[in-house]
Amino acid sequence: MRITLFLALCAFSSVSSLAQGLTDRDSSLSLLRRGITENKVGTTIREPFNPSQKAYAIPGQTLPKGIRVLRSFNKDYVIVAIPTEQEWNSLIRQGIQPIAVNDYWKLSPELAETVLAAKQDDQQQSYLVELSDPKAFTDHYIGNRNISFSKVSGQHNIAIIRTSFHWLEKHILQDTMVRFIARQRQPVVERELTGFDLSANAVNAAHRLWPDIDGRGLTVSIKEEIMDTVDIDFKGRYKSSPDAAKLMQAHATTMTTIIAGGGNTYFTGTGVARGSQFSSSDFANLLPDNDANLTGTGISVQNHSYGTGIENFYGADARAYDQQVNALPYLVHVFSAGNSGSLTSTSGPYAGIEKMANLTGSFKMAKNVILVAAMDSIGNIPAAISRGPAYDGRLKPELVAFGEDGSSGAAALVSGFSLLIQQSYRDKHGQLPSAALVKSILASTATDIGARGIDFASGYGAVNAVRAIALVKKGQYHNGMINTGQQDSYRLTIPENIGQARIVLSWLDPAALTNSNTALVNDLDLELVNELTGEIWQPWVLNSTPSLDALTQLATRKRDSLNNTEMISLDIPAAGNYLVKIRANNLATNLQAYALSWHFDTLNTFQFTFPVKGDNLLPGKRNTLRWQSGYNGTGQLEYQLNNSGSWQSMDPNVDLSTPHYKWQAPDQFASITFRMTIGANTYHSDTVSISNNLLIRTGFNCVDSFLIYWQKAPTAVQGYRLYRLGDRYLEPFTELTDTALVQYASNNPYEYFTVAPILANGVEAEKAYTFNYKTQQTGCYIRNFLADAGQPNEARLTLELGTTYSVKKIGFEQLTKNGFIELSAVSPVVTFQNITTTFASNGLNIFRAYVELENGTRLYTPNESVYQFNENPYYVFPNPVNKGQSLRVMVEDPEGTSFVLYDINGRLLFQQRLSNTIQSIDLSRLQAGIYIYTIIKDGQRQLTKKLVIQ
Template identity: 45%
Template sequence: MSVQSAAEFNAWMRLQLPSVRVSRHAAPGDTYTLDGVKAPHLAKLLACPWVTFVDVPSRRAREERPLDNSDLVTNTIAPLHARFPSLAGQGMTVSVKERPFDPTDIDFRGRVAVGESTTQAVSAHATAMATLIAGGGNSAPSGKGAAWQAGLISADFSELMPDDGGRLTQMGVSVQNHSYGVAIENYYGLETRAYDAHATRYPQLVHVFSSGNDGVKTSPSGRYAGLAGVANITGQFKMSKNTLSVGATDSRGNVVPLSSRGPAYDGRVKPELVAYGADGSSDAAALVSGMSLLVQQAYKEQLGGILPPAALVKAVLLNSANDTGRPAIDFESGYGQADALGAVQTIRERRFYTNSVTQNAERVFTITVPAGSPELKITLAWHDAAAAPDAAQALINDLDLELFRPATKQRWKPWVLSHFPHLDSLTLPARRRPDHLNNVEQITVVAPAAGVYELHVRGFSVPQGPQAFSVAYEFGETGFAWLNPLAGSTFNPGTPQELRWQWVGAATTARLEYQPAGSTAWQVVTPTVELKAGFTTWTPPSAAAAQLRMVTPTGVYLSETFTIHAPLSLQVGYACPEEALLHWSAVPGATEYQLYSLSATGLQPLRRTRDTVAVLPATELPFRYFAVAPVLGAK
């Protein structure tokens, strides 16, 4: 509950309800938890002149579903790893709030920080989330996460209020993942307010929530009660303005039916992002947490080792997202499909601004749009002050974003959705108008004319200023880019493989071809491919290595050289105290084999051999875990 005078409330409690135990939360400072409240006590509490709001604490959180598969291509995490191999989350730490993950999992080797002691059993779900965020890929390629060298710490979701921010900061945590939920809740409660206050007190800490897996359900309460399949986000804490809620899509970018939809209780855009999670929004949130770590790391490398504001991380992630579902924003996919590579490129190319504004003041930023840009996109985000419990509308400080082109005097407003409580209204396309509801605003212009533009950020209503804000922008990229295969990709011969790419351009067809290593002739895989589809399936033949190319009307696009071989199964021949023998099947075309051992933090090269057998002496046996890879064409 929240109270308006701590001293008077405590005195009243001692007199009226002496058997009830009272404990105070750190933030907001007027929030208390009461233990031992019985039904007759509630009427007294509600009549207390010092009590302003009563909420239900400690609802039992539930994991949003275990992980069955992973995909680092849909959200361009694998392409990011290929483009920037040194960007892997080094020096960053993530907190995974739910049940404890398994600290002995070899995919976290040497990177687990000591958290709170707990008697709870380790959770397979939490371990899967931690793997998606920061798995090291030691167990298998599927064990590699987005920020695969980041540190990890476990936190407990039995307390739904925010964790001690000072302690998180002390332990170096810059992102906390929340892949859990409760029932559908549509109001601005004490947990909502606490997370908004937490974000303003610790402005560099990013909180990422799963939207929930109740996408086909109907809210039993609130403004949108009784409307089927909308406003079904699982937990009032996910209504917070200054956090990210993430929905789930399949590998084609389609929002899966079970992914919880918005709007938020007051009509704001929720979820803000979607990411791959065919089995639910848990893994989608985990992927976005990993991306957030990489955005923070890229910023630290560019700007002298300091962390970015969390509002900037949010602006960058939303601005770089790829539109999916209905055009512009919507209540199913928010601002779009998260794009890790695009987000990091925004930071590395310094396409962002940070500043602050007061009531009626205005900040103006100038950008120059290059010729041939497919789309100009700008996103404004700010961490807003916490609202009062049960507020009809959460927004306190209201900023306005406008795009202006001096050469033609044209102006563009942000995209805004109808939030009227009717199913037809909630599916209407976004329109350009001032936004006085959200603390995120976005403007897009398709095929903008080249030249100088101005971004105007104005303090429309700033009762608690000055208000800090962040702006990110991009111009889009035209052309073709391979997503799979990439450098280091391995295909299994005779097994259908999904080839994927990005194409920004006119709808057209192309010819897909492949060339085995050592050959000079290209062979047709598919004579006609729809480039806008972004994928096709190919069953590779037996070959040591190969390369693909897409022949389009405007150019030829070569893939990286990739390998083709069946997965190697490393076997133990014998294991004795003085030595052990490992063996594996031969791979056609392999000149050597690289043996790896698991060191303090990850797999390290141990030795190379031309044989398919390795004898390990006693000095190498303490490594315990080993892996092998064929050497094909010096790779």
């Protein structure tokens, strides 16, 4: 009797507290009880089973086996379906009293809030609807004038519909096929990138150390508008896709350049993975692309440098991306964090917390993607960059990279670098790594910036290309598979002299239910044990309590029950054997694959990462030197020019804990080498150039040959190396000591060229901007010829040459009734531009110029006209005019002017408005004879004269 009463009281207590949670504790939760008949929970212990009720709320701490969860609403309760009385009674016997709820649980948090605030309007809008059966849903509503469809994805069980909220609330919300509804948002690119620096994340040094790791054989997709596919930096590497965007945008071109630019235009156009191919995908579709289209195009990385507004919930799009990566485990999705760091979220668990949890898009809440924030070139995160956490307290963003004007470029850089990791792994194993392993490698090799350890602004730190590729080359990773309740152990030996060890576990977690309170499904736990001492370390975990003080606390070591990436780091670890333990704490599936990687920073090591071979410093400008150091304290920094052996001091006490040093280079062309002396050890950089790019131009472009020439280097050089654009990239084709090159067009069909000086010690200086010699408005020796009216009765003639090479003489000529006569000539010709003035009579004057070559060939310019009016603003010629010939009228100001012709008896023959300075009048219908013409301007007669047709 007492036991029965106790169970009844427990049931009553759970009903009371749950109902209270649904009504009083959170105003948004009261929406779930709107329109539900109250059963007076305080007086009635048992609510009867109702077979027509579609959803109930029950406590979520210990879910009964086999129950169908519709949504994990918050940490206290879940929304479930109870289709049979048998299941109902089973719950009652366990002391669980279900509470009936309405269909508003299907709404996104943003839509639910608009309902509560009565802010929704009745205008037609686009909504994203997750469905159990998209085809049946479409068949049911197609043709209904209240709803239209813009997209239906059977793969992701999602439809994009357009309707009014009133109709959606009355019809769509109650449809049993509908699982989730959110407003469809319009994506926007997250700012244009105005600066680019591969050295900030050591990508330039990775290119130097492993030149063959360039993304070759891999394809990246850029999801936004389409890039300029004919840009010479992309030559021969664009792959068409069914998902490609239709509109071209400069932002997409910039992102593609950062990821995969070939460096053909200029060195700043060199991307992270210049050997990769690339494709386009339209971000008008915020859902993942079709799996078959991605695999058919060979996509292994997709970049997403765009966002919507601040959104703090796990949307159907986030679920779809998590599903896709589980289906295609090698596919890496990289998203920009956003540029809303100065804004405060108005919805979700972190609403009102200033400048936190302002990531731009619910799709960025996905677990199996990489979210990237931006830093400047020395590791500071601008205030405008969005910060985490994710809506459920997970660590977001995971990484940072250079992107001084926004997170777009930072995401693009990580996308490019993910290709390099994939290629490094593929070259060792013949297959691509999982997206989980790529994320683990990026996190374990990242450089800590900002607050010490992980944080909601920088994640695991700034990506470091040299460390990551070195990790893959050394094989410092492990792929495993774990069962429910199982524990895996992996022995790890930490060598002597290690400054820090970082171990990162990552796994591709199954997709959670849309709108779940917590996204994690399979909970793995990472632990590190010192085999000798038995000491145990757990991962770093941040405080995700919704308060600013909590979110900005430093991480502590504890079990992580939120994230599907976990990191343990040890400073100055004792050398020896350790056990890395992975425990399947709580799995919803029987098996879970995982990836593990580890990185060791070695003490007392030093390496310059900028400049390295192929880099260039700008003369007279501030340049940033970079290094990776395992030393504490200071070092002495020096440089020498042109391998002179004379070392000049830059700073005797450089702080080695700061991995960069700003320095103004000498204003000269030279080779330069740096060295850092730390105690008894000296470390040298590669020898590189200090130089500016030279100007390169077309001298002549004739039918059979062309000449290109370039500015002479301001200092003595060994020579010049000429490059031409081949099938995909620039290729060197000749070296010479002169500053001009003549080529026969038949032997050299290439159009794009550039040049780089070779300094005395063989170091190549900066290349000129690559140019197309055919599009420089330079013809066969002649670039331009102009004839302008100068003073009254004067013409100013200007001839501009492309080159003086092989030019013997130039001359200027004027057309007379006896043909062209020479006015003046110049020989020898020593300048590109030659100017002369000559007499010009009233009316029309026609001039031309010529270039005479040393072989006797003369090249003429087109004719140019000069009009001189002086005191007479009107000229009619020729007069007399031959029968059938056109008459020309020259007018200084044709606006409002007409030409009127009469016969000798004063009868009007015709009138024609004048619209040009010189205009032809058709006289073909008139017979020979004498006529009278009049010029009328603004209704006033200006000139009347006789005209003779003979």
